[in-house]
Amino acid sequence: MADLAYTIPGLGTDDSLRLVESLQDRLHAMNDLHLTLKHAHWNVTGPRFIAVHEMLDPEVAEVRGFADDLAERIAQLGASPVGTPGRLVAERSWSDYTTGKADTQEHLKALDEVYTGIISSNRKAITLAGELDPMTEDILVEQTRGLEKFQWFIRAHLEGSEA
Amino acid sequence: MADLAYTIPGLGTDDSLRLVESLQDRLHAMNDLHLTLKHAHWNVTGPRFIAVHEMLDPEVAEVRGFADDLAERIAQLGASPVGTPGRLVAERSWSDYTTGKADTQEHLKALDEVYTGIISSNRKAITLAGELDPMTEDILVEQTRGLEKFQWFIRAHLEGSEA
Amino acid sequence: MADLAYTIPGLGTDDSLRLVESLQDRLHAMNDLHLTLKHAHWNVTGPRFIAVHEMLDPEVAEVRGFADDLAERIAQLGASPVGTPGRLVAERSWSDYTTGKADTQEHLKALDEVYTGIISSNRKAITLAGELDPMTEDILVEQTRGLEKFQWFIRAHLEGSEA
Amino acid sequence: MADLAYTIPGLGTDDSLRLVESLQDRLHAMNDLHLTLKHAHWNVTGPRFIAVHEMLDPEVAEVRGFADDLAERIAQLGASPVGTPGRLVAERSWSDYTTGKADTQEHLKALDEVYTGIISSNRKAITLAGELDPMTEDILVEQTRGLEKFQWFIRAHLEGSEA
Amino acid sequence: MADLAYTIPGLGTDDSLRLVESLQDRLHAMNDLHLTLKHAHWNVTGPRFIAVHEMLDPEVAEVRGFADDLAERIAQLGASPVGTPGRLVAERSWSDYTTGKADTQEHLKALDEVYTGIISSNRKAITLAGELDPMTEDILVEQTRGLEKFQWFIRAHLEGSEA
Amino acid sequence: MADLAYTIPGLGTDDSLRLVESLQDRLHAMNDLHLTLKHAHWNVTGPRFIAVHEMLDPEVAEVRGFADDLAERIAQLGASPVGTPGRLVAERSWSDYTTGKADTQEHLKALDEVYTGIISSNRKAITLAGELDPMTEDILVEQTRGLEKFQWFIRAHLEGSEA
Amino acid sequence: MADLAYTIPGLGTDDSLRLVESLQDRLHAMNDLHLTLKHAHWNVTGPRFIAVHEMLDPEVAEVRGFADDLAERIAQLGASPVGTPGRLVAERSWSDYTTGKADTQEHLKALDEVYTGIISSNRKAITLAGELDPMTEDILVEQTRGLEKFQWFIRAHLEGSEA
């Protein structure tokens, strides 16, 4: 991530490097998230299986699109986006999702925590981007809107969740 | 992967466990592959950028579908498919793709090697499945046909490749 | 609107409650607006009937989508969005639209005033959201862009409007 | 609703006025219903959230179409259909829906009662229209078929509903 | 129209012949109407040209569909539907539409009269069919609903039509 | 078919039970018919094979839709619709279709008789429903219109059918 | 057809009037033809019913499009296109189609003669337009191509037509 081949007209190199660092972290988060959501999609069980199984797939597709936009923003800033699993695992600051085959509600509880972590980090990235580059900020705001909506889907299942 | 909740009618538990082990290895391979193809999609450069950039995306989509079918076959066999990046990196027998930003031809050469490894392993998995379960065999044959076609796309770029 | 079951990670409860109050007011405005636009759609008459009758329907659909996004934002903030007509009428700060069957130009004049009120209020809500939450701000900016475009459609009919 | 500009060829003015009165009441009912269904769509919670949340949206769309057909039938009869929320609340003979954020089953129980009221009134309107105008009767029969099908969806959730 | 090759199970021959006679008259009316609407589509002029020109085409398509359903109902009743222009002109009880190139409002006034005639006749045909055959009645009710809606489109242009 | 869990608002239990009995008989008829049409689709031969083979498939799809609407109407009336083949064969009042591989015209002659029986029974069911419930009547009229149209397709092949 | 409000830039008034006269004759021919094709569509019988019944409908749609293009070309030339059935019958130089319910082959023979007449006349109109206006010529060539293709469909049925 040292040198930049070029950067976006009107942005300085140092600012670009700070943005790249922040975006690469978000790219790892999104790659981790869509793998995790698919893992949950395959491992949920119980009488509400089909509803939750099907709810997860459009979110997987959306998060894959988020990863794509983040990676291409890194490339626009002149750097090389990293998307391989080895680098992801080596560079991430969080642990692997550990729930295997389990009831839908158990997975939703675990995913709720995943989303809390990701959204908190996204909001910090927005603050940084807001100081440096309105286009990057706009990308992050758009993605965070999507993530916050999906966390509500998850949380709505958990409210009054005795059944 | 120890116990199975159930397995497919007409299949024994031991055979099912052998199939699950083989399929889980292929699932890791497919998850690794679609991440790697996206990584290449973002990092290719040079005068043939757009053609190769666009050629990779439908293959990403196809390989993601392969991962889905493998994981759901594992679940049908009564086991829990594993799709998280930590487990993938811990359990795989190959290394991370290491090419960063580079000319399209350089990436295609590196991907050609990736495909050679994956196809060889898939053919071994087909032999095993052919002994135990025609439905699993059919899934693997279908996926291998797709992978062999895409490797030809890659190789066709490399023939007489002086330009 | 007293207690919140939860709120979005990174947002405080007080800020969330201030956002909910503002968003609920906008939700009432949007529900009122799509009902009013449909009412006008049914009651316009005169030689330009079909053009204006058909112009209103896509705007109804867009405003219904705005209401949906506002309500789901309130839910994401942990509160309960209110969408029933009794509560709308009891809590709104403006009066019912009063034009019945009338010429297209008369309805467009009345609707121009409706939009002036709504846009002014939306801009105040944007200022508040801009201080508290960039995602809510982005939703309101997006909706206000749409409303300002449609008001221009209305006003363009009224310029030099002697015919 | 006093004078009619014209009415449908072959229908008398008095019969038209009786039809208009009945249809306006049904129009208020349909406007109330689609607002109420959206309100429930936003406020349902619990482990069956996503299934019920998604089941309500096509019904909202269908009921909005019913309101459109009723209002345009009133206009065909030469009268002015009323679709504003103030008039709806002032003229309706039923109360606002009062359930806020609540479990899916609780909302479905409340909506079952709403449908019982609406369907009973629709059947009375069909009897009246059957005496005066086969086209109006056909519109109401078509809409009642749709409402009765959706009430069955609701009721099927409530049978043996201990979970 | 003398003999019937067969008729619909459960219908008598005499009733079938009465229905055929009534439906053939309506078939001539629909063939005349879609030709007339196309004629108006080509001949409207004036500052509201495009709006009215485009409004007429979907109605042409709908009326052509009405003719198709009427003709095929005649065939189901065992008779031969007649759709040629010579027979239409020889057997109709109304005159040719006489407006040539003219302002949109002038055409709409002339078409309003055309619709008044057609709708009155359709309602008489419904009364007859209501006594003999509920399926034929249903076809005619469905078509009359469509015609009455389009007449309202026309009339809405003519209300307060000083411009 | 003894007790009803509930019935449609505005309908009495006895009337509902009479409707259920009649609709269950029609449901058996429609399930029998779509199986029979598929059977014919597979067994027609001769120089007009492809035209008749293809004509039958959309009718199969339509009749399957009729069965669905009838069964869901029974459920709306609070009863349990029966769709299994054993119950169908035990409860029907007609015999199995007996034509195997045969020329298209031979199948069309046999199907013409099948349709004559079904349409006659449908018309009786319409009479009953006309006394009890306009929504059920409307469903049956709609389906009978479709069946009578398809019988005409069949009969049109048989007129002057020497070739 | 006396005066022209305007004509196409670059065309003289006399030439325009000659074109209008020729095009109006073709417009009558196309209106007659699509009515006649529909008449045949409803009246064909015999063991090849469905194949011929379905073959005619796309041709009806194409010929209706031809009428539209001819009429709008007349309007472009500043004249008023005439599309009413009374004027068509009064001004045409050919007789009504006289075949009623009849075997497909009998209708195809009769339609073959209709097409021979229309194509011969179209070719004369092309010669005239070729002298005066390449755009009108192009419209007529395009339509004649379509008519000649469909006549081949008809004729192919009649070759070696002993069955």
Place this chain on the structure above:
Amino acid sequence: MADLAYTIPGLGTDDSLRLVESLQDRLHAMNDLHLTLKHAHWNVTGPRFIAVHEMLDPEVAEVRGFADDLAERIAQLGASPVGTPGRLVAERSWSDYTTGKADTQEHLKALDEVYTGIISSNRKAITLAGELDPMTEDILVEQTRGLEKFQWFIRAHLEGSEA
């Protein structure tokens, strides 16, 4: 099923007859299954109604397609496929599905048993076809893959199914 009019080039008559017998049994199974799945689709109740009701319909469509492919394979082998309900009931070796209106979980348990039976029989048919004809084997493998996937959907609902 005695004589074959012809058989597929390269296949002997005796082998063809053995395949026909096996395929006819599978055809009865698929016709029984899609009727049974529809029956369940109409009779499920309880708080998870909508999710299971909607899950069954695509499976009905898929199984209907399986029946079609089996029947047409029988015809390709020169025999006459049998699809009527009387023959199905007379020739099947299993009993009618007996669950009426019942909770979703109860139906899923009953359907799980149905699938276990069908899949076991399909696997035996695959063994036979594998010895005689690779194309028939491929059809059966493809269908069994689909059935095994759907049984997993059912079973996933039943795991840890205390709710």
Place this chain on the structure above:
Amino acid sequence: MADLAYTIPGLGTDDSLRLVESLQDRLHAMNDLHLTLKHAHWNVTGPRFIAVHEMLDPEVAEVRGFADDLAERIAQLGASPVGTPGRLVAERSWSDYTTGKADTQEHLKALDEVYTGIISSNRKAITLAGELDPMTEDILVEQTRGLEKFQWFIRAHLEGSEA
């Protein structure tokens, strides 16, 4: 425009150069026209705003397609098509469109004059192409047909245009 890299087989270089010159002039005209139509699309006002605003957009799209076909024909003839605004303004023989914000009728009058100029020039280009190359002629005839149709749309608004 001096030398040609190649030209179309069968065409001489001199003829090609004459065609290129004529086509480049038409390319400038089409680029000017679609910019002008968009300018009018944005600047029309008055009570018929929406109808005219929407009528212009499909014409913009069509004229952009005309520019594309002309430019690619120039390239096929071995020359370099020029599409930049500086060259367009420097090389055109007509003036900029000067109407700003104005009533729809005022813009339509101004556009009518624009079309008269373009169509006259197109007809001269057709004459030239008719002598040299039937394919180029065909392109120009096709485009002129479209332009003449749209001028009629404009003129139809201006006939009897007192309102």
Place this chain on the structure above:
Amino acid sequence: MADLAYTIPGLGTDDSLRLVESLQDRLHAMNDLHLTLKHAHWNVTGPRFIAVHEMLDPEVAEVRGFADDLAERIAQLGASPVGTPGRLVAERSWSDYTTGKADTQEHLKALDEVYTGIISSNRKAITLAGELDPMTEDILVEQTRGLEKFQWFIRAHLEGSEA
């Protein structure tokens, strides 16, 4: 066909060359077949023209797809697929189709023989591929399934074919 640039991982060169030889023969057969089917599509006549004319086109499209898959499999095996007509005619082991303009039944009889030859050869190719490469075998099985289905379409026309 001498040397291979490369071959599929896991396959030996000799096996690859044997597969290429067999696949090239099938490629010639498919290219011949789709040309022959189009030839028949153009040359069928008689009263069943349209049904058979239209039946052939989807089969042409399917066979073209078969040729594509075979050729690309040859390329994957490292060889050069040959698709030119001169090589096809020089290397094929069968004669040109000789039926010109003729009745549909006559063409279907001739095509039945063509299919018998092709299917027999395909089955031999499947046996070879089954020993060497499951992916090639799967391609051939898939294509043979399609060809056997279409031969049944042909044969179904010829059974009891006196008309």
Place this chain on the structure above:
Amino acid sequence: MADLAYTIPGLGTDDSLRLVESLQDRLHAMNDLHLTLKHAHWNVTGPRFIAVHEMLDPEVAEVRGFADDLAERIAQLGASPVGTPGRLVAERSWSDYTTGKADTQEHLKALDEVYTGIISSNRKAITLAGELDPMTEDILVEQTRGLEKFQWFIRAHLEGSEA
């Protein structure tokens, strides 16, 4: 090609025979061309593989459509179009395409020559048709436009083609 069963109304037999001879030659050319383009599609290699591989497929589809239109024009003229490969090779006046596996540029150079030959011949056919039949001329002009556009695609790759 001796006798004609009939010919197009208004065309003489001798003229028809001259057109048939010319069109049959073009039909052979188009059949040869689409086979050759597919051959190139499979055999191109080198670093620009995917772009050229994909560019060829839509052209294959277009040329197949040209062959269809030419063959059906021959049939309309009463003759029998010949589309088999043996007749094509025996009757063509050019040689087989000889490039096997080769770099994209090498294929494009070879195809450029193929197009030069075909376009020159098409232009001669246009001259002949222009004297005899405007509809045939129009078909050939339309196809030649398409071929000339695609030759430009090829040539644009070869300009300045050092890479």
Place this chain on the structure above:
Amino acid sequence: MADLAYTIPGLGTDDSLRLVESLQDRLHAMNDLHLTLKHAHWNVTGPRFIAVHEMLDPEVAEVRGFADDLAERIAQLGASPVGTPGRLVAERSWSDYTTGKADTQEHLKALDEVYTGIISSNRKAITLAGELDPMTEDILVEQTRGLEKFQWFIRAHLEGSEA
């Protein structure tokens, strides 16, 4: 640009005028850009022709949409957007694009410079809008995101661009 007929509610006239001036400059830039991109689309040559030729078209479409949104924002602010080529050339601060027919890489280098200029100016416009109006800012941010992505497409071709 002197007076404003009205402006957006909540915006002052002076601020509106400053926004209009800035937006009009961007509108000229976007009109210039889409013309220039089309010019390049037609003039690129060399062995990578088709890939770059096709890459430019979606960007043309996107930039045309940007121009539309900017112009309509100017109109919403009460001013008259200017879109004619004469005004564009007279008012722009940059020169015409001067590359004619040239290799793809040469055009991409020239376009890279064009984008650098446009993006720098857009970022200044964003700063201004950020002070005055969040809706205008949002439009500009959205468009700049698109332009920056496309510049990356261009630049990716130029990295390591020796071929």
